[in-house]
Amino acid sequence: MSVTPSAEITVPKLRSATILSMLKKGLRASGRGLTDFRPIEIVPGYVPNADGSALVKLGNTVVIAGVKLEVGSPYPDTPNEGALVVSAEFMPTASPTFEPGPPDENAIELARVIDRSLREIKAIDMEKLVIVPGRRVWVVYVDIYVLDHDGNLVDASSIAALAALMDTKLPKVEVDELGNVKVDRNSRSGPLQLRHKVVTVSIAKAENVLFVDPDIEEERVCETKLVITVSDDGRIAGMQKSGLGALSVEEVVRATEIALKVSKDLLVIVEKSLTRPT
């Protein structure tokens, strides 16, 4: 059952009043502009044992995403395509309010938003993931762990997931005449083929002002958020209103415009982090 949450981390009244009164003037307590992200640091290949991975710091928010490829059976309705499984966990390291245990509704929502972002636009070339047609395919597991929570977990996770997928190299496989598949993780047959790159842009609303990348205090005082997934060809590849409040139609349209603009810079940042000479 989904329950109205209590304010897990309370922002002092004076502080929240400051944040809100500054927002009314188009300013942010952190000194950022309304459409400025915090500094983004991406470390691809952070986990050598993963088939692809990335550590992402978005300000003080830290997220790690890892990709593992496993040989599995295709879904009956897509016999000649690989499969994608996305999961997310909010670790107890990330916040004093996070308890160990199975993912709660927030973690499930986050994972499903990222899953749809990647799936609907067919970001991964699933047809390239067939090992034995109709029988054996690669299953791409994207697992996201939130290590430190200072707000905007969705965008940090979407950047981490994209960077980890771009970092992924397929293990070599051998198929014998009986159709048995042998995986050799010590050698790689090539990179995972991506058809599109997508990122989410979460737009927060408070005092009828829209702004991007809310930190944890801004998240506490904002009324609601709209997560918008944008692809590298400038299309909208997903959306999710998340949080208690609501937006006017005009605000939804304006949020979309902001997301389309800001996403370009984000994609450039991810791209750069992976093409950097190592």
Next chain:
Amino acid sequence: MGRVKLLREDGLRHDGRKPDELRPIRMQVGVLNKASGSALVEYGATKVLAAVHGPREIPQKHLLLPNRAILRCRYHMLTFSTHERKSPAPSRREIELSKVIREALEPVVMAEVFPRTAIDIFIEVINADGGTRTASVTAASLALADAGIPMRDLVVGVAVGKVDGVLVLDIDEVEDMYGEADMPVAVAPSLGLVTLLQLNGVLTREEFDEALKLALKGAQVIYNIARETLKSRYLGVKVEE
């Protein structure tokens, strides 16, 4: 995949509807005896029952909030509501939908009137043929009104989809499964607020603006039916001296 023809030669949809046409919509309130409020809502073959209990005290005092009532919401599908039997265990989808439906209702419920209580909303999908979450929002909002809980507006839901390149209103399961996009929307029409918005699929900027307009148009029709449903149930009721 998806070589199912969703749009016919004559421009009508697979079930004969025009692109901007809703399915037949039926609503009833006060269908249950023991609940504080209830509603049964049908969008075509999609059939959803919602029950509200409360505002009430609950044993889990730690959940309660000092300044308002909490909303607790469960979206749940009956095992035989779908083509394949649905496992009775709560799915990730049901957990997510319980959250987005609760968050679609939060902006209109005047929870501040009932501090330290819980308002429980139970949604049972009896038959699923697409648009279950949007029918759920409509049913839940009617059940809340039927329970006499003060609200700023009713919320109604409708999904817009894209099939064979055309934007269509109130998609059913086939259109959802084989279409290119599914965009469930819930709105509080009198307040002009969007309280639920999801997009599963890909749209261009222009298509999105168009889809949003189509959703608002459909929502207005559903809103009128919802209001009529409540009126016809309660307008004849006299307050006792």
